[in-house]
Each structure stands twice: as C-alpha cells, then as structure tokens.
Amino acid sequence: MLSTTAAGGAREALRRLGRSSLDPQGFLYEVSALIRRTVPNDVSGWMTLDPDTLLSSGTLVTQKSPELDRALWRNELLQDGEVHKLAELATRRSPVAALSELDAATAANSPRVQQILRPAGIGDGLRAMLRSGGSTWGHGAIYRELGARDFDSDERTFLAAIADDIAEGLRRSLSRRPEPGGAAVVVPGVVAFDAQGRVVSATAEASRVIALMPGDATSTLYAVAIAAGLRDRASARVRLTDGRWLLAQGGRMHGAPNDRLWVTLTLVQVPRADLTSLLLRLHTLSARQREVAELLMSGPRTDEIAAQLHISQHTLHDHVKAIFAKLGVQGRAELMALVTDYVQPDLSTNLHSSPR
Known part of the structure; x- marks a missing residue:
C-alpha cells in the first residue's frame, strides 16, 4: 500500500529534480531511483523517444539485459496486433498502462507477454508515456518478477499522476542549451x-x-x-x-x-530546418508560434509576416512576445542565433584533416 505521505514526498522530490540542471540521462537516472524507492520494482528501463517516429533517441537507464531489450524492440516493431505498442499508448488518455489490466485471453495471446516477458521471469509491468507540450519525449517501464504481487491501484494511480511531471522535467533537460565551446565534431x-x-x-x-x-x-x-x-x-x-x-x-x-x-x-x-522545428517544440511553442518564429528567423519584416499570415500587427506582436519569453531571448537577433548553439561549427576545412 502506497501511503499518501510517501506519494506526496516523492512528488515534491520530483518537482525539485525537474528544476535541476541535470542532463536527460542524469534526470531519468534520478527519476528511476526515486520511483524504485516509492513503487518497488525489479526491472526497469527509461528512454527518450523521437516524437515523430517514436523510436528510441537514447536508451538512458536500463536494468534489462541487452537480449531482453532487443527482443522487446523486435516485438514492438515487427509483431502485428500486439498490445501496448508505443503508438497506441501515445494516444491514450492515461499515460500509464498495466499488464495486469489485460484480460486473460489477451494476455494469453500476446507474444510480448508469453514469449518474452514470462520466459524472462517478469510478471506485472507498468509502462508510462512521457508527454509534454503535445509531443511524446520519452517512455519508462517498470516490472516485477514473476510470482511477485501485481502493481496495485494506488501504485498505478501514483505513476499516472507523476508522468506529466517527469515528462516536463525531461523536456526541460532536452531543451537546455549546450555549454559554450563544447561543440562536437559530427563528421558523417x-x-x-x-x-x-x-x-x-x-x-x-x-x-x-x-x-x-x-x-x-x-x-x-x-x-x-x-x-x-x-x-x-x-x-x-x-x-x-x-x-x-x-x-x-x-x-x-x-x-x-x-x-x-x-x-x-x-x-x-x-538538418538545420528539422532541428529548428524540434527545438521550437521542445520550448512548447504552439503551432502558430512555431510558424511565426520560423518566419522571424528567415528574415521578413514584421509587417510582411502579418500580411502573409493574415493577422493584425497587434496579434503578431503578442505572438512575438510569447515566443521570446518561451525561448528566453531578447530580440530577433538572439532568436536567429538560437539554433546555432545546438549546431557544430563549420567543419568543411576539417573533414579530411588528421593529426600528423
């Protein structure tokens, strides 16, 4: 039984984590440890997801064996008609799904349950989708050993209640700017x-x-x-x-x-255009705000942008004010330079150079 005091303390600790300067891996490591203390589990895994493809963009915290991890991905991508697939979970009202909530016939006919989890000694499991700003940025799963008690309703409710807080903390960590001068040499x-x-x-x-x-x-x-x-x-x-x-x-x-x-x-x-779109979503800009921001970065005057979007200058001003606030910039020049912080310098002169 999960006590109200334990749940409240965990939520407050999670809010503090969300305001920290941890990188995504450090953040999810602390989240995993916090949840394990509050909702005991035997196996877990936490990852970031590309919001457009729902493929892993970072397997950051895992207690699963490599064989189990790969079997789960094969099942996710290759098994038609499987239960609890990421694409389905991402559209559910609740961010959390429990294996124990499956009816007996569904569980008996699930290759994930019968051919992967049960042979691996896994019983019940909870999967949490980490959604913020209309996009799915990550996914977490916790499991108990076969024969252990199922996750109860209080534990399921607790994880569902904190999923949005985890997602928001993850979004913040993903959107944090790189340290100056730390550009990586990303040669293809x-x-x-x-x-x-x-x-x-x-x-x-x-x-x-x-x-x-x-x-x-x-x-x-x-x-x-x-x-x-x-x-x-x-x-x-x-x-x-x-x-x-x-x-x-x-x-x-x-x-x-x-x-x-x-x-x-x-x-x-x-690609820069793709990165720009991703970063604007990470900073929770609405679809209209992203449209305005991309036009601002491409150079047209504000009156031209207003005319192109068929909105008044006053409405455009409100959008621009909100964009600058969300991105933490003071003007168009800073906005136009924003993406550069996430992009390496021009490497055209270094592609074929090597130490002698």
Whole structure:
C-alpha cells in the first residue's frame, strides 16, 4: 500500500529534480531511483523517444539485459496486433498502462507477454508515456518478477499522476542549451547491420560519434536498424552528451551479399530546418508560434509576416512576445542565433584533416 505521505514526498522530490540542471540521462537516472524507492520494482528501463517516429533517441537507464531489450524492440516493431505498442499508448488518455489490466485471453495471446516477458521471469509491468507540450519525449517501464504481487491501484494511480511531471522535467533537460565551446565534431559516419540487427562494420567517424551518444547507444541504433529493415527507411534524432543533436537515419540495402537483408545507418548532424522545428517544440511553442518564429528567423519584416499570415500587427506582436519569453531571448537577433548553439561549427576545412 502506497501511503499518501510517501506519494506526496516523492512528488515534491520530483518537482525539485525537474528544476535541476541535470542532463536527460542524469534526470531519468534520478527519476528511476526515486520511483524504485516509492513503487518497488525489479526491472526497469527509461528512454527518450523521437516524437515523430517514436523510436528510441537514447536508451538512458536500463536494468534489462541487452537480449531482453532487443527482443522487446523486435516485438514492438515487427509483431502485428500486439498490445501496448508505443503508438497506441501515445494516444491514450492515461499515460500509464498495466499488464495486469489485460484480460486473460489477451494476455494469453500476446507474444510480448508469453514469449518474452514470462520466459524472462517478469510478471506485472507498468509502462508510462512521457508527454509534454503535445509531443511524446520519452517512455519508462517498470516490472516485477514473476510470482511477485501485481502493481496495485494506488501504485498505478501514483505513476499516472507523476508522468506529466517527469515528462516536463525531461523536456526541460532536452531543451537546455549546450555549454559554450563544447561543440562536437559530427563528421558523417556509417554503421552496417545484418539481418539480425548485429553490427557488421562501422566507419571510424561513426565510432567517434557513437561514443558521444548517451546511455546504451547500441540499443538506440538497434531500434532504428530494425525499423529500417521493416519500413525501408527509419530515423531518430539523438541528443548527444554535449547537447548537440544527431540524426541516425537507416535504410535497407538491396543486392547485399548472399541476398541477405542488410541495413546501413548514417550518423549526421540534424538538418538545420528539422532541428529548428524540434527545438521550437521542445520550448512548447504552439503551432502558430512555431510558424511565426520560423518566419522571424528567415528574415521578413514584421509587417510582411502579418500580411502573409493574415493577422493584425497587434496579434503578431503578442505572438512575438510569447515566443521570446518561451525561448528566453531578447530580440530577433538572439532568436536567429538560437539554433546555432545546438549546431557544430563549420567543419568543411576539417573533414579530411588528421593529426600528423
């Protein structure tokens, strides 16, 4: 039984965490530890998600074995008709779903339950979607061993009640600007996977970039590779440990040796326009505010923007004021420079240089 005092104390601790300066991995590590103290569990995993593809953009905290983690991703992406898939959970009213709430027939026919979780010694589980500002930024799951008691209604209610607080803290940590002068050298790299999702080869540039990825980088790339093998193409945007953003983009190879399916992932800097859109969402700008902000950064005068959007100058002024407040900038010049903080310097002169 979860006491009111314990739940209240945990929520206050979580609010303090959300106001901290922790990076996403540090934040989710503390969240995982806090939840384990409040709602005891035996296995857990917390990750960031690309809000557009719902693929892992960082497997940041995990107590699962690599084999279990990969089996769950294969089930998520390859198993039709499975229960509690991320795309379905992301649209539910409640952010939390419990395995114990499945009826007996559904649980008996679920490959995830019968072929993955039960053989791994896992009984009940709770999955939480971390949604903030209309986007899904992460996902967490906690499990108990087979034979242990199920999570009770108080525990399920508690996790649902704090999911938004976790999501908001995660969003804040993802949107925090990189430290000045810490730009990573993101030279394009390539990783090749075989049909089983195993790494076949990687360029030296890819290995250097992978070292900058947070948490279990191989799990993050595995999810993109499996999705690309299924869909022909797949991608996820990953926040590197220095605050810059990477695009992991996978594609199927045709005509591979022995007619086997191979997938290659290219690791490159996120295109500026895509990064701009992502950062504006991370700062909770509305769709109209994002439209105005992108126009402001592209250079038109304010009267031209108002005319293009068919709104009054007064309405535009209100949008601009709200945009500057959310982004913490003082004017258009700072707004236009915002994305640059998340992007590495021009490396065109360094791509082929090496120490001698």
